[in-house]
Amino acid sequence: MLKYNDQLIMALEIGSTKTVCGVGKLSHAGRLSILGYHEESSISWRKGRIGDNELAIRFFRNIVEAVQHSTGGRPYVVHVGMANHELYITRQNFKHVFSETAHRISEEDICFVFQMLKALAARENNRIIHVVPTGFYIDNQLVKEPLDLSGKCFSIEAIVISMNTEALDNLLMLLKLAGIKVKEVILGSLASADAVLNATEKEFGSVYVDIGGQTTAIVVYSHGFLQDVVVLPVGSNYITGDLVFGLGISYTAAEYLKLELGLTPVRNLAEEIEVKSGSELKRVSARLILDIIEARINEILDLIKKNIEIYNCEGLIKTGFVFGGGGAKLAGLVDYAEKHLDMPVRVTGPDAYLDAGTSTEAVSLGVIGLIRFRENQSLLPAKPDTSNILGTGWLEKIKLWAVKK
Known part of the structure; x- marks a missing residue:
């Protein structure tokens, strides 16, 4: 359970389509109070770098200054959520065999396997951002809480998320020059999934699908553990591009048709729909619009189905799917996805996580996820002091420590 924390957190979500900045804190009621919020279309990234550094510095400075007044001069920490396409996701395991046949797992053993796993996962020119356990095993048997259990062999499996060191250093340099001191960099879709999925969904198996502009992230939970993170190289901007090419209309007109019509059945598919494209009005086929959107x-x-097939076959996903991200706003998506995936699908909004006095009109799940994610994290020290990691709720604490750099 989240605890009240008076620390202000600024969440800066850098996406491929838009960049969002919000300032908030956890209220006594266990919900978030968003004190300031602003978003702008993202500047272009190429191979992890921004072409015009001066433009980038002004961009970051302006978007943060738009919400700084809401802090009332109080200090705050900044956490940056990165778009999926800027990060590398791998799996890693480490097995520790003890000399005695019935070794009792201690706090030191748990911290040791985490340290060794991070060392094994280190890659040249990459910096680790998250190490998230997918399971603990004692003598090859999955356990949730290995502390004080006995066995000959203790192992951990984890998902390791990293970013190109040069690209990360470049981003941090630009943010620093813009007057922004970053405390942590986080995978945005992982933060969103952590906030959106409740404990029951994580235990019985659920999939969070974050449909962004350029990518779609799949985050799988089961047995209370993160099971997988997959990034698909396709997002909702591809639908807009398909409409531009297929209908011969402007990007603005295509975006309008995508959001307004989406996958909603049209009464008469033979009819033509009038849309303003640039300075002219064009009539386009309703059937063709639907065919183009459905194809993408x-x-x-x-791709979602293919990537989670192994978990479905093993019966690990029992509660269904939760869709988020800008692409989840597509009209008719829930009903269409349920039929296609043959499982329950819901789209979640920000109102379930915000304080009653906070406007939910435009707040993104990414900002909410970044703030909630780090409200939990802020309860821990930056380094693995075992006296603080373990004890009551130690498993959650060790998971939270593991995502620190």
Whole structure:
């Protein structure tokens, strides 16, 4: 359970389509109070770098200054959520065999396997951002709480998320020059999933799907552990591009048709819909619009299905899917996805996580996820002091410590 924390947190979510900045804190009621919020279209990234550094510095400075007044001069910490396409995701395991046949697992043993796993996962020119356990094993048997259990062999499996060191250093340099001191960098979709999925969904198996502009992230939970993170190289901007190419209309007109019509059945598919494209009005086929949108959505849903097939076959996903991200706003997506995936699907909004006095009109789940994620994290020291990691709720604490640099 989240605890009240008076620390202000500024969440800066850098996406491929838009960049969002919000300032908030956890209220006594266990919900978030968003004190300031602003978003702008993102500047272009190429191979992890921003081409015009001066433009980038002004961009970051302006978006943060737009919400700084809401802090009332109080100090705050800044956490940056990165878009999926800027990060590398791998799996890693480490097995520790003891000399005695029935070794009792201690706090030191747990910290040791984490340290060794991080050392094994280190890659040249990459910096680790998260190490998230997917399971603890004693003598090859999955356990949730290995502390004080006995066995010959203790192992851990984890998902390791890293970023190119040069690209990360470049980003941090630009943010520093813009007057922004970053405390941590976080995978945005992981933060969103952590906030959106409740304990029951994580235990019985659920999938969070974050449909962004350029990518779609799949985050799988089961047995209370993160099981997988997959990034698909396709997002909702591809639908807009397909409409531009297929209908011969402007990008603005295509975006309008995508959001307004989406996958909603049209009464008469033979009719033509009038849309303003640039300075002229064009009539386009309703049937063709739907065919174009369905083709790209089918591709995304098929890729989701393929990537979670192993978990479905093993019966690990019992509660269904939760969709988020800008692409989840597509009209008719829930019903269409349920039929395609043959499982329950829901789209979650920000109102379930915000304080009653906070406007939910435009707040993104990414900002909410970043703040909630780090409200938990702020309860821990930066380094693994075992006296603080373990004890009551130690498993959650060790998971939280593991995502620190």
